[in-house]
Amino acid sequence: MNKGDLINKIADSAKITKAQAGDALNAVLDGVADALKSGDKVTLIGFGTFSVSTREARTGRNPQTGASIKIAAKNVVKFKPGKELSDSVN
Numbered sequence: 001m002n003k004g005d006l007i008n009k010i011a012d013s014a015k016i017t018k019a020q021a022g023d024a025l026n027a028v029l030d031g032v033a034d035a036l037k038s039g040d041k042v043t044l045i046g047f048g049t050f051s052v053s054t055r056e057a058r059t060g061r062n063p064q065t066g067a068s069i070k071i072a073a074k075n076v077v078k079f080k081p082g083k084e085l086s087d088s089v090n
Helices: 004-014 018-037 083-089
Strands: 042-044 048-055 058-061 068-071 073-079
Touching: 004 018, 018 042, 018 048, 073 083
Parallel strands: none
Antiparallel strands: 042 048, 048 073, 058 068
C-alpha cells in the first residue's frame, strides 16, 4: 500500500473527498515529523510508538576498496508496534 492507496482508503472509510483525506493524512504525518524533530515521542495507543534515537559515530569499511571510513553520528527514527497492531498481524 502506498500513500495514494492510503488516501483512497481514508476517503472511503470516512466518506470524505480524496482531497480532504490527503490533507488530513498530510497533517498527521507533518505533526508526527514535527514532534520527532523536537525530540518528543509520538504514541498512538493500540498502533505503536515513534521515537528518535541517536546513532553514535563509528568506523566502517568501503566494500570496494577495503579502506576505513568514518560514519557520522545521526538521529534515527524507531517504531515500536503496539499490542493491538501486533495481535492483528499475527
